[in-house]
Amino acid sequence: MSKQVEGVSEKIETCARKEFMEKGYTDASLRTIAAEAGTTTGSIYSRYGDKEGLFSALVGPAANEFIEIFRSVQEKFHAMDADKQESSLDDYTSNGMMQMVEYMYAHLEEFQLLVNAAHGTKFQNFVEHLVEIETDYTYKYMETLGMKPKNNRVLNREFMHIMNKALFESFFEVIRHNMSKEDAIEYVVMLEKYHSAGWDIVYRECC
Template sequence: MTKPIEGVSEKILACAKKEFLEKGYSEASLRTIAAKADTTTGSIYSRFRDKEGLFGAIVEPAADGLIQIFLKIQEEFHAVKAEDQPRLMEKYVSSGMDEMLDYVYERFEEFQLLLDASYGTRYQDFVEQLVDIETEYTYKYMEATKFLQDGSEITEEFVHITARAMFDSMFEVVRHRMDRETARKYIHMLEQYHYGGWGALIKLG
């Protein structure tokens, strides 16, 4: 068996990232990537299977890492006694959003690809995975704190809609290429905005 040439995979990944950032997944060309990496399309196929495999090699570690951080934050919060959760929620949300924001900004280009260049791949629904987690755990919180009552208009579908709005808003800081500290300021403003909305619903209830 021929020994793989050292450094070729790394060069392919670097050139592929630039190509995907510039053109998106659908319009990116493996021939162009191969030419810029001084290799062949066959070399790309042997290492990454196909174009989606190459795209996944770039974005999947970042996507999986953020999902795991988000699940950890949720699990830690829901391990708190139910009677203490309302009082501690803001603290957990704020620190959790900071942790997630720092993670994203340390892998900024990968998240640009996930958000704006992944159409046509299995990663195009990446944000929806976060929304599903938020929806599940928000409902758990409402059940644990007895917020849900018979006849409540706060349905799982409604929670999903608000969670989607939250994450779409959050990721706008990436789409607008804000510097990290400006993004942090906006993220905390968004937290207060969403708290205000939920506060109004609770009072109405």
């Protein structure tokens, strides 16, 4: 097996970020990436397998770590006693969202690709995966506090999924709108308050 030339992978990934960012995954061209990087498409295939493998190399580590951070926040919260969960929900939620903002802006290019350019890859369901985790833990929270919906037609898994989807789609608008980190923090603080107030009303009326 021939030895890979040092520095080529870095050039490929730099050019791939630019191509994916400008055109999105579907319309991005490996030929263009290879030409810009001064290499061949064969060199890309030998390193990454295919176009999705290249995209995955760019965003996969950040996407997976973000999901693990989010899951860890949920696990730590649900390990608390029921009384502690109820009294600290708002603060814990706010701190968790700030932790996610910090991580996202520390890996801004990766999240720009995830949010704006991932259609056609396995990462197009990135937000949906977060929503499913949030919905599962919303159920756990209700069970822990003994909250039983009076009308299952209203407060059911489908409703929770839709509301949580609205939250996460709104959360990632900071990327779609190219907000600065400072503006994003202000936006997410208000978003969390808005979301929490809505759930408080729903819980009071349905449980």
